[in-house]
Amino acid sequence: MKLYTYPGAPNPRRVHVFLAEKGVQVPTETVDIMKRSNRQPDFLAKNPFGGIPVLELDDGSHLAESVAICRYLEALHPEPALFGRTPAEIGAVDMWIRRLELQLMMQVGLVWVHGSPLTKSVVPKQLPEMAEMAKAGVARTFDTLDASLGARPFFAGSAYTMADVIALTTFDFAADFLGLRPAPDAKNLARWHAEVSARPSAAAGRAPQRSAG
Ligand SMILES: N[C@@H](CCC(=O)N[C@@H](CS)C(=O)NCC(=O)O)C(=O)O
Numbered sequence: 001m002k003l004y005t006y007p008g009a010p011n012p013r014r015v016h017v018f019l020a021e022k023g024v025q026v027p028t029e030t031v032d033i034m035k036r037s038n039r040q041p042d043f044l045a046k047n048p049f050g051g052i053p054v055l056e057l058d059d060g061s062h063l064a065e066s067v068a069i070c071r072y073l074e075a076l077h078p079e080p081a082l083f084g085r086t087p088a089e090i091g092a093v094d095m096w097i098r099r100l101e102l103q104l105m106m107q108v109g110l111v112w113v114h115g116s117p118l119t120k121s122v123v124p125k126q127l128p129e130m131a132e133m134a135k136a137g138v139a140r141t142f143d144t145l146d147a148s149l150g151a152r153p154f155f156a157g158s159a160y161t162m163a164d165v166i167a168l169t170t171f172d173f174a175a176d177f178l179g180l181r182p183a184p185d186a187k188n189l190a191r192w193h194a195e196v197s198a199r200p201s202a203a204a205g206r207a208p209q210r211s212a213g
Pocket of ligand 1: 009012050053
C-alpha cells in the first residue's frame with residue numbers, strides 16, 4: 001500500500017490524522033501539487049480527477065477521495081471505530097461529514113481558488129466576488145457549527161470520529177492559508193478545537209511551516 005500525499009494539503013491530511021488515530025503506518029510518496037505533478041498523465045492514470053490523496057492498494061489499483069480512503073482503512077482496521085458503531089452513531093457521523101464537506105470545505109475551497117495568489121494558475125479566471133461571497137458563507141457556517149456543537153465533546157456525539165478529522169483539517173487549512181477563523185465568541189468551537197488539536201494525531205500531515213496567519 002502507498003499513499004500519494006502533499007504536506008499541509010487538507011484532504012491528504014485527513015488520511016494522515018485518521019491513520020495516526022488508528023496507529024497504522026502506510027508508506028507515502030509526495031506529489032508536488034504546486035508544480036501540478038498531479039495533473040500529468042502518469043498521475044491522472046491513478047486518479048482521472050487529479051486530486052490527492054490517492055491510496056495505491058497492494059494489487060496495484062487506486063482509491064481516491066479522502067473519505068473513501070478512510071472508509072477502506074476503517075474496514076481493514078476497525079478499532080478504534082471512527083465512522084460510528086451503532087446505527088444512530090453511523091448516521092450522525094455521516095450527517096456531519098456531509099455538512100462539513102458541503103457547507104464548510106466547499107466554501108473554503110472557493111475562497112482558496114478565487115482569493116489566493118497561490119492558486120492564480122488553477123482557474124481560468126479568479127473571481128474576487130466569488131471569494132468574498134464564499135468568505136461570508138464560511139463565517140455563517142462557523143456560527144452555525146458553534147451553535148450546533150453546543151456542549152457536546154465532538155461533532156457526532158461523545159466519541160471522536162471522522163467528522164472531527166474533517167473539521168480539524170478544514171479549520172486549520174482555513175486559518176493557516178486564508179486567515180479564516182471562527183468569531184472570537186464561538187466558545188464551543190474554541191473548546192473543541194483546543195481538545196482535538198491536543199491529540200497526538202493532530203500533528204500528522206501538517207505543513208512544516210504555516211503560510212499565513
Ligand atoms: N474530494 C477530494 C478532494 C481532493 C483535492 O482537491 N485535493 C487537493 C489537495 S487538498 C488537490 O489535489 N489539489 C490540487 C489539484 O486539484 O490540482 C478528496 O476528498 O480527496
